[in-house]
Amino acid sequence: MTRYKLTIAYDGTKFHGFQRQNDLRTVQGVLEKALTKMTKGQHVDVVGSGRTDAGVHAFGQVIHFDYPGQMPAQNMLKAINSLMPLDVLVKDSAIVDENFHARFGVKRKTYQYRVDCGYYTDPFKRFYTGHYPYKISVDKIQTALKDLEGEHDFTSFAASGGVIENKVRTIYSATCVYNKNNDELVFEFTGNGFLYNMVRILVATLLEIGNGRRDVHDFLRLFEVKDRQEARGTAPASGLYLKEVFYD
Amino acid sequence: MTRYKLTIAYDGTKFHGFQRQNDLRTVQGVLEKALTKMTKGQHVDVVGSGRTDAGVHAFGQVIHFDYPGQMPAQNMLKAINSLMPLDVLVKDSAIVDENFHARFGVKRKTYQYRVDCGYYTDPFKRFYTGHYPYKISVDKIQTALKDLEGEHDFTSFAASGGVIENKVRTIYSATCVYNKNNDELVFEFTGNGFLYNMVRILVATLLEIGNGRRDVHDFLRLFEVKDRQEARGTAPASGLYLKEVFYD
Structure with missing residues (x-):
């Protein structure tokens, strides 16, 4: 073997x-x-x-x-x-060698999430982005992303259906770039692990912050309340990319 | 009405x-x-x-x-x-007004053709590009594109199945840009009209020129011989985009 x-x-x-x-x-x-x-x-x-x-x-x-x-x-x-x-x-x-294990050996993962900000759904992006045709402040999003970095309890950001008890994860970096060329926001999250639907829930929350419907520092409250209902939405699967998996 | x-x-x-x-x-x-x-x-x-x-x-x-x-x-x-x-x-x-006609009023059209030059077929590009994983000289292609501009008889570049007798068309501009970012060639052709499959046959011929399998000035010969068999290939539909249609 x-x-x-x-x-x-x-x-x-x-x-x-x-x-x-x-x-x-x-x-x-x-x-x-x-x-x-x-x-x-x-x-x-x-x-x-x-x-x-x-x-x-x-x-x-x-x-x-x-x-x-x-x-x-x-x-x-x-x-x-x-x-x-x-x-x-x-x-x-x-x-x-036989000590390598694709799941148990993971040290970090990077996910990317692409959001199309155009008014209409672009026919060429419908399977490859989320879509948010509303006013957005990239500055507000970037401020909020700073609150994400570090070790936090992500209970508010875990879909039911996960079997994992410990909801504490560390985010090493969380970034967002607006690409004027194609009118897209590109998020990247690197962490030591991600709960079920966590990236998609984080993105939905970040978009609400960018739109002004949530306080810029709402993540600090959401870490405290530990309540999935408070984070509400889940951004669609189509925008999410598992970009890279890191091992020792 | x-x-x-x-x-x-x-x-x-x-x-x-x-x-x-x-x-x-x-x-x-x-x-x-x-x-x-x-x-x-x-x-x-x-x-x-x-x-x-x-x-x-x-x-x-x-x-x-x-x-x-x-x-x-x-x-x-x-x-x-x-x-x-x-x-x-x-x-x-x-x-x-009623004098506008989407077909008969066309003055110029621009087609774009995207070619993925990566070795393997990129899962995200399979429906949106042609694929040419071989050595290519963009210089040679650009030299050949100059021969395309102007009025020519495109009989060698018309698929059977077209019903049009007159195969003379004018190409106003024919360009090719290599995009290092995504390893793609992007062709653009603007002309007063295009025959059935013409852009796809032109691209297939241009790729053979870029690869060195045809003389750089083979278009001059192909205009003369007026023989579809001589131009051979047809690049796949997936790379072709009708970019813009111009009227008076």
């Missing part, structure tokens, strides 16, 4: 998320099907750095699996890519 | 082209269906500046139609947009 670590990109539009589900098209499912073909029938478990929801994209999701047999990492990359549909791309491949 | 001129954008991925076809989803079909709803059952003929093929996109297709009744141009824009699917957007609306 040889353990491979792959970095993959996918357009999440036509997937029912990352995680394998019976009869539904998922990223894990597509990868495991390809590996079963390569092993001529032997199932290979794929472990991802974490799940992504239906419609969520990835530039740099990381997975590992134990392959019965050995081939150079570049051959593995080519073999899997030749079996991938056009909406999944293996970008990098490495042979790692 | 009031004649309206609309400028529309669409993502062509899920359309069987612009032109109405029984039982198939087309841009004209979607527009006429919306208009039939607005008139409570009366059919309204939509006339486009020209057809676009299945998978071809538009930033600025122009259409006209005669509407039984009158409303301000901005109301027409809002009314139609409210009935459009997310892959069609009405960007502009104007009331024009």
Whole structure:
């Protein structure tokens, strides 16, 4: 058995998320099907750095699996890519030792969130951005982002459905850039872990702050109240990208 | 009756082209269906500046139609947009006199063609670019583009299936820019008219020139021989955008 670590990109539009589900098209499912073909029938478990929801994209999701047999990492990359549909791309491949674990070994993750600020929904962006056609102050958002950095209890920002008890996470950096060219806000969040729907809830809250419907420092209150109802909205899956996963 | 001129954008991925076809989803079909709803059952003929093929996109297709009744141009824009699917957007609306004709009045058109030069097919670009993962000289392409400008017989660059006898067209400008950021070539062609598949055949020929598989001045020969077989390939529909249509 040889353990491979792959970095993959996918357009999440036509997937029912990352995680394998019976009869539904998922990223894990597509990868495991390809590996079963390569092993001529032997199932290979794929472990991802974490799940992504239906419609969520990835530039740099990381997975590992134990392959019965050995081939150079570049051959593995080519073999899997030749079996991938056009909406999944293996970008990098490495042979790692058995101590590497795509999920348990994660040190940091970076998510990106793209928001289209145009008045109408752009036909070319409908699957690739969230949409916020209202007045927005980037300054207010950037002030609020400073409150996010550091260690906080993110109970107010975790969708129900998560099974994790400890809701304390550390955000190392949280940024927002307005791109005049395409009228988009691009958020980036790097942290030691993210709760279920956390980035999408943070973005929805940030947009309300930018629009003036919340106090600029509302995050400080939301950390205190620990109440999901207080943060309200969830930005759509289409704007979210798992950008990079970091290990030791 | 009031004649309206609309400028529309669409993502062509899920359309069987612009032109109405029984039982198939087309841009004209979607527009006429919306208009039939607005008139409570009366059919309204939509006339486009020209057809676009299945998978071809538009930033600025122009259409006209005669509407039984009158409303301000901005109301027409809002009314139609409210009935459009997310892959069609009405960007502009104007009331024009009966001499305006979206097809016969065209003076110039600009097409854009995007080519992804990355080694692998980018999951996010598969519906929005052509793909050419080979060595390319932008200098050679730019030299060849100069031969395109002016009045020429484009018989070698017209797909069979066109019904037009006169294959002489004038290209006012033909440019190519390499965008290092996203590893894309962006071509733009402005001319007084384009034959069936002409832009896609030109791009396929230009890529072969850029790759060194054709002489830099092969266009001069191809204008002479007037033989579609000599130009060979057709770049995929996914990279083509009708960018702008000009009238007097």
